[in-house]
Amino acid sequence: TIRIAPEVWHNGRFIPWDEARVHVMSHVIHYGSSVFEGIRCYKTERGPAIFRLREHIQRLLNSAKIYRMEHNWTLDELCDACVELVARSGLDQCYLRPVIFRGLDERAPAFGVNPFPNPLCCYICAWDWGKYLGDEALERGVDVCVSSWNRMTSNSMPPLAKAGANYMNSQLIKMEAILNGFAEGIALDDRGYVSEGSGENLFLVTDGRILTPPLSSSILLGITRDSVIQICRELGIPVEEREIQRASLYLADELFFTGTAAEITPIRSVDRIVIGSGKRGPITARIQQVFFEITSGQRPAPGEWLTYVNEH
Numbered sequence: 001t002i003r004i005a006p007e008v009w010h011n012g013r014f015i016p017w018d019e020a021r022v023h024v025m026s027h028v029i030h031y032g033s034s035v036f037e038g039i040r041c042y043k044t045e046r047g048p049a050i051f052r053l054r055e056h057i058q059r060l061l062n063s064a065k066i067y068r069m070e071h072n073w074t075l076d077e078l079c080d081a082c083v084e085l086v087a088r089s090g091l092d093q094c095y096l097r098p099v100i101f102r103g104l105d106e107r108a109p110a111f112g113v114n115p116f117p118n119p120l121c122c123y124i125c126a127w128d129w130g131k132y133l134g135d136e137a138l139e140r141g142v143d144v145c146v147s148s149w150n151r152m153t154s155n156s157m158p159p160l161a162k163a164g165a166n167y168m169n170s171q172l173i174k175m176e177a178i179l180n181g182f183a184e185g186i187a188l189d190d191r192g193y194v195s196e197g198s199g200e201n202l203f204l205v206t207d208g209r210i211l212t213p214p215l216s217s218s219i220l221l222g223i224t225r226d227s228v229i230q231i232c233r234e235l236g237i238p239v240e241e242r243e244i245q246r247a248s249l250y251l252a253d254e255l256f257f258t259g260t261a262a263e264i265t266p267i268r269s270v271d272r273i274v275i276g277s278g279k280r281g282p283i284t285a286r287i288q289q290v291f292f293e294i295t296s297g298q299r300p301a302p303g304e305w306l307t308y309v310n311e312h
């Protein structure tokens with residue numbers, strides 16, 4: 001069973017889990033008007049520590065800005081709310097889910113597409129989330145496919161925003177992958193270049209160099225992706241953001257996904273073509289090791305990456 005924080009943050013107050021409810025006619029239910037974040041809080045010797053909290057909350061505010069959500073929640077207020085929620089939950093590690101959405105004003109309902117009349121709501125929930133792509137994925141790697149669905153284009157649904165509605169595209173990719181016996185799908189962008197997984201960024205290792213698709217390939221600018229790029233710089237491994245062709249996936253020495261939920265997950269096959277040795281590769285293993293040393297507080301990060309909940 002999953003351990004869930006008994007309280008939910010709502011507009012500066014903590015409410016019981018059971019009371020965090022919305023009306024079925026809320027704008028978000030019908031028109032997908034939400035933006036959200038996913039943040040991990042890691043168990044360390046100094047207690048729970050939230051990974052790159054400010055960067056995640058800044059991305060939430062950026063997503064809200066793109067969708068013209070005008071509100072008064074500040075970066076500091078939402079960061080403090082996350083810290084307090086974890087502290088009150090008693091969880092030693094968890095996943096945090098802040099979400100801002102268009103609700104319903106029950107005294108002056110507005111049912112049309114126009115989002116402006118609807119009130120904005122902000123909630124933060126937390127639960128202990130295990131390994132996203134399966135218990136053995138981090139060590140053994142996962143089998144994936146290239147999706148028949150493309151990632152949406154930046155002038156239709158901007159992938160730069162972490163909007164709830166973007167995950168309809170992610171669901172098409174994920175469902176197709178699962179029904180065909182794969183753990184995850186990789187989407188191409190509308191031009192046919194490699195984009196990302198349904199909830200993960202992607203890295204290739206070829207000839208000792210690391211490549212990852214650029215923003216122009218319809219990706220979410222992942223915070224784990226940025227962390228991996230910074231870790232590689234520290235390790236002296238060159239990283240290039242470059243457009244990648246589908247066939248280059250098959251020829252890579254190593255492939256891995258990055259994401260808050262997926263962390264650093266090796267990919268052992270694409271479309272049933274074995275990648276490299278078919279096992280977690282040495283460079284993936286090294287980056288993974290350093291990443292987990294940092295998130296567990298055992299190794300200094302390249303920046304202020306951990307917010308220690310008990311010392312805040």
Ligand code: PMP
Nearest residue numbers: 199200201220222223224259260
């Ligand atoms: N791409 C998509 C579509 C995602 O949903 C996620 C998960 N937030 C990522 C990439 C990875 O981003 P991050 O490392 O910030 O979690």
